[in-house]
Amino acid sequence: MIRGxxxxxxxxxxxxxxxxxxxxxxxxxxxGAGRWSVAATxxxxxxxxxxxxxxxFVAPMATRTWRWPIEQFTLHEGGRFEATLGPPGEQQHVPFxxx
Amino acid sequence: xxxxxxxxxxTLHISQGDTLIVKRRLTAGEHRDMLVRGSVMGExxxxxxxxxxxxxxxxxxxxxxxxxxxxxxxxxxIRGLSIADLEACLRALDPDxxxxxxxxxEAHENAMTAERDQEKKHQAGASGSVSTSPSLVGAV
Numbered sequence: 001m002i003r004g005x006x007x008x009x010x011x012x013x014x015x016x017x018x019x020x021x022x023x024x025x026x027x028x029x030x031x032g033a034g035r036w037s038v039a040a041t042x043x044x045x046x047x048x049x050x051x052x053x054x055x056x057f058v059a060p061m062a063t064r065t066w067r068w069p070i071e072q073f074t075l076h077e078g079g080r081f082e083a084t085l086g087p088p089g090e091q092q093h094v095p096f097x098x099x
Numbered sequence: 100x101x102x103x104x105x106x107x108x109x110t111l112h113i114s115q116g117d118t119l120i121v122k123r124r125l126t127a128g129e130h131r132d133m134l135v136r137g138s139v140m141g142e143x144x145x146x147x148x149x150x151x152x153x154x155x156x157x158x159x160x161x162x163x164x165x166x167x168x169x170x171x172x173x174x175x176x177i178r179g180l181s182i183a184d185l186e187a188c189l190r191a192l193d194p195d196x197x198x199x200x201x202x203x204x205e206a207h208e209n210a211m212t213a214e215r216d217q218e219k220k221h222q223a224g225a226s227g228s229v230s231t232s233p234s235l236v237g238a239v
Contacts, residue, residue: 008179012106013122013163015179058179065176 001025002059002066007040009070009081010056016049017042019081022059024068036068036085042075050075057085065091108163111203119200120164121207124215133160136182154201159185161204 007019022040038057055070066088073083104126111119125133137156139149149156162185164178177188189197 010179013108013178014106060176060179063173065178 004059004061007057007059009042009045009050010058011049011052011054014046014049016052016055017045017075017081019043022057024057024059024085033087036088038068038081038083038085040081040083042079042081045075045079057083067091109207111207113199113203116166118166119162119203121161121204122163124211125160129160132182133157136160154205155186155189157208158189158201158204161208162189162200165200 002024004022004024005020007022008015009017009019019040020043022038024036024038026034026036028034040057055073057068057070059066059068067090068085068088071084071086073081075081104124107123108120109123111121113119122129133156136159137149137152138146139152141147159182162177165175167175169175175188177185180188189200192200
């Protein structure tokens with residue numbers, strides 16, 4: 001389980017929604033295929049961009065950023081957001097070039 | 100063909116092997132926001148160019164990501180930053196590097212404007228003038 005405060009939902013480079021508080025779960029085996037899901041609170045959203053595909057759930061950390069493709073989601077009244085996610089990708093904040 | 104801006108990016112190559120990832124085109128909203136940031140209300144109640152935003156408004160509008168690193172060699176993450184945070188990051192650059200980024204993005208903006216103008220000319224040539232519904236005046 002991963003808990004965090006600040007996240008966002010992206011459509012390409014656009015921010016489709018800003019998230020304040022999220023919990024990512026992984027069910028099933030810890031190696032190989034598992035099912036990922038997220039429950040979050042959306043504080044700002046753009047309906048047009050949320051209707052586009054593909055959407056990505058982004059969780060920035062101190063030295064890396066996790067990115068999960070959103071497979072299906074529901075945005076409830078009051079901003080409660082629930083989604084099933086594909087396997088994550090990780091972008092480390094490392095040099096693009098030798099310095 | 101869709102009238103919405105597709106979220107496409109272009110990679111600009113600058114000195115020292117660095118790269119800038121920029122939006123190919125701005126949406127109407129991004130364009131208007133850029134114009135608002137670049138202007139300031141004068142005492143004469145007219146809009147004037149905001150000198151503090153010269154170049155900066157376009158930079159924050161177009162820039163998506165870059166390869167820039169800090170003193171520890173860590174990639175400085177700008178993707179997803181607010182305009183205010185991105186501005187702060189750009190203001191922290193060395194003045195010469197700021198100017199290089201500004202020049203590269205302005206050249207990209209000009210190239211995209213020229214490309215769009217060419218497309219409009221091509222479309223106008225292909226479809227002729229804007230069609231209007233026939234008037235019924237004089238039909239009786």
